[in-house]
Amino acid sequence: MNMQKGSYTVREANANTCTECNHEIHEEKNCCVKDKHVHTGENAHEHNQSHMDTNKHACSHHNDAQHDIKHTLGLQQRFWISAVLGAVLLVLMVGMFTGTMSHTVVRWGTFIATTPIMLASGAPFMTSAWQSFKKHNANMDTLVALGTGVAYIYSLIALFMGLPVYFESAGFIIFFVLLGQIFEEKMRSNASHAVEKLLDLQTKSAHVLRDGTYIEIPREELKVGDIIRVLPGEKIAVDGVIVEGRTAIDESMVTGESMPTSKSVGDAVIGSTINTTGTIVFRAEKVGSNTMLAQIVDFVKQAQSSHAPIQNLTDKISHIFVPTVVILSILTFLTWFVVVGASPIDALVYAVSVLIIACPCALGLATPTALMVGTARSAAMGVLIKNGAALQETSKIDTVVFDKTGTLTIGKPIVSDIVGDAHEVLRLAASVERNSEHPLAGAITERAQQEGIELNEAYDFEALSGLGVRAHIDGHVVVLGNEKIHENHTFDVQLRKRMSEMNNDAKTVVIVGVDNKIVGLIAIQDAPKESAQSAIASLKKRGLRTVMLTGDNEKVAHAIAQKVGIDEVISDVLPQEKADVISTLRADGATVAFVGDGINDAPALSVADVGIAMGTGTDIAIEAGSVVLTHNDLRGVVRAYDMSKKTFNRIILNLFWASIYNVIGIPIAAGIFASVGFVLNPEISGLAMALSSVSVLASSLLLNVSKVE
Known part of the structure; x- marks a missing residue:
């Protein structure tokens, strides 16, 4: 069972995933699979508003966000009922x-x-099993x-017949x-609010020229051709x-360029970017859904909804394992009842024993327990795996x-070099620049303060x-x-030669002159993070x-790139193009992790196989x-890779431990060794099942002592 999609496993063509409730959207039948119901056509997601946009085959992202909450609460309620x-x-067993x-x-x-x-707790398993059976499918449910059904029904009969019960x-x-x-649900990301947070970046209003006067109107009322004034510090x-x-x-936020860009008449401006210094007036060219930010929103939305979830490894096992166990249980009953001539009750006890010892408690715990320990260990090392x-x-x-900006680099300009009398050059420059x-100027004055x-x-x-x-200092x-x-x-x-070298290193050089003579140079650059090169x-x-x-x-x-040791560089790329580059790399057969921190990185983070965000980056x-x-340590990328390798290998080991009990126990439970007095009744089968779960849990806990660089 894929636990991220509710209780049903539905195999259909062209299935995407709703970015809000994480349920499947099937384009052929326009249906969304929910925890307890399967809705199709116009009745998809029957509640206050249609969960499905029948034109776009996409889930809405407002009222139906409550579905994921309802699913989680339903799961928690079922769990607590079973726990209590x-x-x-x-207590009764003790x-x-x-x-x-x-x-x-x-x-x-x-x-x-x-x-x-x-x-209460088991009903959805029964419903899911029935739905899978109708579709000629079998899953862990x-x-x-x-x-559970056979054990309960058998015990119910045995209760009134004076036989042992296995409730x-x-x-x-x-x-x-x-x-x-529950373990997996806790690790699963809640419905992403990235789109809403992107939209919140937009300014709520603008000063627009109307009848010769600038008036403030809501952003939604802006039209192409409007003349808009933007003051220093305001958003465009x-x-x-x-x-x-x-x-x-x-x-x-859009270009990734850490240095503010100089703009004058005729230059293009982008909505939601920040005007830092002068007052400008611009003519609106794109409004509403046509702005670059709106396009980024749409791209993130599409990328998230088309992200196919990974097929759970235990689900793959279940397609073979489940029918095999069922067939073995039936064969066990028929062999004992028809061939051996045992009573129906004795034959049923053997059949039930086979089902119980094969029950997937350990298989169900193999993945989530390793994930829980692995992700907790990763979190302690500064890596949150969602x-x-x-x-x-x-x-x-x-x-x-x-x-680059804010990921490999610090993300703000700093003084990297001072040529000349460093103290004097910095004193003069900072004395002037603190008025700018x-x-x-901020980089220079900050260095002087330091x-x-x-x-x-x-x-x-x-x-x-x-x-x-220009300014006057001491005459x-x-x-x-x-x-x-x-x-x-x-x-x-010599100063000119040094300036040329710094320019070649992509540094911005501020020339400092006193009374018509150059006395020094100050180089400013967005410098690499300390951890970049080692990572x-x-x-x-x-x-x-x-x-890069x-x-x-x-x-x-x-x-x-040369400073940090990266050999491949792709530059001058816009946000949409970043995602296209990632898609191209994936199409060429690469499994890609993208590491970013800004709004402009959101599409690429969404479309990559693994999106790795810097914790000091933007919410989006x-x-x-x-x-x-x-x-904010790039060595976390290495730790994430190493820990994921160890955790996934541990999952494989857990699946082995979960399966080995079945391989050994099923023949014994079926009564093959009954002639020598070696049998497993349902009670002992349940104990073996518990031991299997304990061994899996112990194996997962060993991740806490695994060595990670």
Whole structure:
């Protein structure tokens, strides 16, 4: 049973998954599979609003978000019913073995305690088994339903005939299976709110020119052609083209470029980016669903809904295992009753023993217990793995693609080099720049603060658009900026050579001049994180391919890649194109993990086999990713890979331990060795089943002591 989809396993063509409730959407029949009902056509998801958009074959993402909550609460309620009554069964079993309770009390007590478990907690298994049977299919629910159903019905008959009863076996089986589902449910990501968080990034209103006056109107009322004014610090409402003014705009959410981009008349602006310095007026070109942000929203939505869940390994086993066990149980009954000539009750005891010892408690625990321990261990190391599918995919990746800004790099400009008299150059530059609003000014003043440099008062400060800044300090004219502002200044050959080298390293160079003479250079760059180089080296050591994928320009991208050790670089890529690149890599046969932190990374995080989000990144990136690095340490990518490998290998080992009891126990339970007095009645079969579960749990707990770099 795939526990992420409710109680049914439905095999149909063209099935996608609703991004809100995580139930299957079948395009051929336009149906959505829910925990207790299968709705088709116009009646899909019968409640307040139709869960299915019949035109787009997609689930709505508003009122029906309650479905996942209802599913979870239903599962929890079923589990707690089985847990509380299972505790009663345990007390009764202890009382029987210790002799403190009479057999009559135990027989009727187990009947009273097990009946609500069967009716409330076990009913969905019965329903699922019946639905699977009608579709000529078998899943783990089939075996749970058969094992518990036969044990309960047999015990009910035996109760009134004075024979041994095995009610507790049915109750414990349901408890263990539900326990496994609860473990997996806790690790499964809740319905993603990434789309809503993206939309929240939009500004609520804009100042639009109406009858010669700027008035504030809601964003929804904007039309193509509207003239909109944006003040410093405000968000740009929609996509458009500047018709008046100059500014620097923070477009990192879209382009990945950490440095604000200078904009003037004729340049395009993107909705929801931030105007940092000057006042601009622009003409709206794209509004509503046509803006770039809206397109990113749609892309994330499509990517999430088309993400096919991984087929659960135990489900694959069940397709062969379940019918085999059922056939063996029937053959056991017929052999004893028809061939050997045993009584119907004795033959039924052997048949029930086969079903009980084969019941998938251990199989049901094999995956979720390993996932629980593995994900808990990962979390302690700063790696949050949201669900079992993500962990399984992480263990199979062969290519890791990194975003640059904020992922491989710090994500903000810092001073990397100072040429000349470092203290004096920084003192002069910071004294001037503390009056500036330019983003690079903050990097310079922050460095001066870190070094405890005392700044001087700057007078007659003047910002020269596109060139730099000028001010008077201690009677001297101090000029900071690019080469154009220093055209008439004396430029030492060695300084010019050094500036050329820093430019080649993709650093932004601020030239510092005093009284028409260049006295120093300050290089500013978004520097790599300390953990980047070692993380890349470790991934390469494990044979993984590493790629940088960024919206930044080629020169900057290659400079950072060279520092951290990445060989492949794909630059100048927009958000939609990032996802296309990931899709292309996957189409070429790669199993891809994408590591990102920004809004612009959300589509790629959603479409990758494994999306790894930096914990210090945006909420949308964290929502879109299936793995989150909480410590902002890129070595977490290595830990995620190593831990997923160990956990998945542990799952395989658990499945072995879960199966070996069946391989050994089923022939004994079937009575093959009855002639030598070696038999397993249903009670002993239940004990063997419990030992199988204990061995699986112990195997999973050993993950806590496994060695991870």
